[in-house]
Amino acid sequence: MLRAIARRWRNGREVFAPVAVLLALLLAWQLTVDWFAVPVYLLPSPTRIVGAVWAVAGEVTAHAGATLLTIFAGFLLSIVTALPLAALLTLSATARAAIYPLLVLSQSIPKVALAPILVLVLGTNILPRIMVTFLVAFFPLVIATAAGLSATPRELIELGRSLQATRLKELFRIRLPFAIPFVFSGLKMAITFSVIGAVVGEFVAADRGLGYLMTSSLAFFNTPLGYGAIVILSLLAIVLFQTIVVLESVLFPWSARMRT
């Protein structure tokens, strides 16, 4: 009996222990704010944050939807650009020599700082936000995919060549499937970066979205709603990341197994 409880405790520990700590921290936060009567514009209590979000739930959902749209558009754009570019870098030594250093160099540009310029060029619409998202999400995906495409064992490439595979066939039948675990690592980074990119885009120029909700709420000292926007953003990022994890384990279980 005792042993069974001990075992169940060990099994559940990994889930319950962090949840318990989180609840304890939230409780401490709540009690501290209440006891010391911290002004709400400085630090709202967790219940005030939940209350503030709940009061304008419909509006918050609309803002979240707008941010989600930007994230998806930027993320998809980075996928359709990164995968062919990675293939090109792998197939052509000339292309690699020409593009790769520039690609790495471009990463020293603080892309967040490009946001105002993008607004200037593309106008005050969703486009500059999508572009910022794309710019931050695209790089890790190219690098991860290119690494995956060149990680194929030499023997497998030789086997392909002995089986009369053309370079294109080699790419699609051997290199690309081999790169799937790498691509998914890249996708996980890209989706996380997409959330950041979308919010930064909204900071600079937007009339909707969670980033806009945050800045506008804080500008009017509606601190609880500002905090609420951050919480929802974090939840969004977690859900999107886990969606990719689940997609990988459903579509390519062998790839997910290679990680463990």
Added chain:
Amino acid sequence: MIRIEAVSHEFGEDDDRVSALAEVSLTIGDAEFVAVVGPSGCGKSTLLRLIAGLIRPSSGRILLGERLISAPTPDVGLVFQSPTLLPWANVLDNVLFPLRMLKELSAEKIERARELLELAGLAGFEQRMPDELSGGMQQRVAICRGLIRNPAVLLMDEPFAALDALTREDMGQQLLELWSAHPKAILFVTHSVPEAVMLADRVVVMSPRPGRIVDIVNVRLERPRSMEMEADREFQSCTRRIREHIYGGRRLANAARNRAKVA
């Protein structure tokens, strides 16, 4: 039959040229099992890649039957040191991979794949994924993949080197069984002298840099071979002769150096 006629191979360009193989000539019969042993850098793997047409010889020529090998050919089976299975495909699909690549898949060939897997002791594992198999089982799948097109020649590049010693011995015996069911020319590169003698009809001994054939040892052990034959006089004398070629030169050199020190 494979005929290797005065084949030399050099890597690199101009001043950085390294001679990997020098004037290698060898003929391998249709159902002959030939092992190649030699220290690292004797060009054993280069020889296999030349026969597969993956690289071109700097001079000399290689004939597969009557045909000159001048490009990668699907008519040789390849087995490498690591199984290099496709991690996304199950066991059966891994064996069928060469057929898929060459668009030669048929119901009959799938049946052949199943028979090969059964012969390799992998019946019931057709739907398993490579990461669910042990190293020895993965390598057996790789051997089935090498045999699926029933090639005239099977080229094996240290196929058991990554396995533990016991699995390795066992795999050797299983390979011999597969071979007697589907006789073909096998060129088997290994670092293990006893393994070469246990498996092969002839053992080609090579010297390093540039790789040359030093000796060809005929192994007159009867078939089917068994592990007990390691106690045979013939087995002992073959391994001794091969080891003398490999270590003998070094021992002589050491003796000379020691004498020089004394003097």
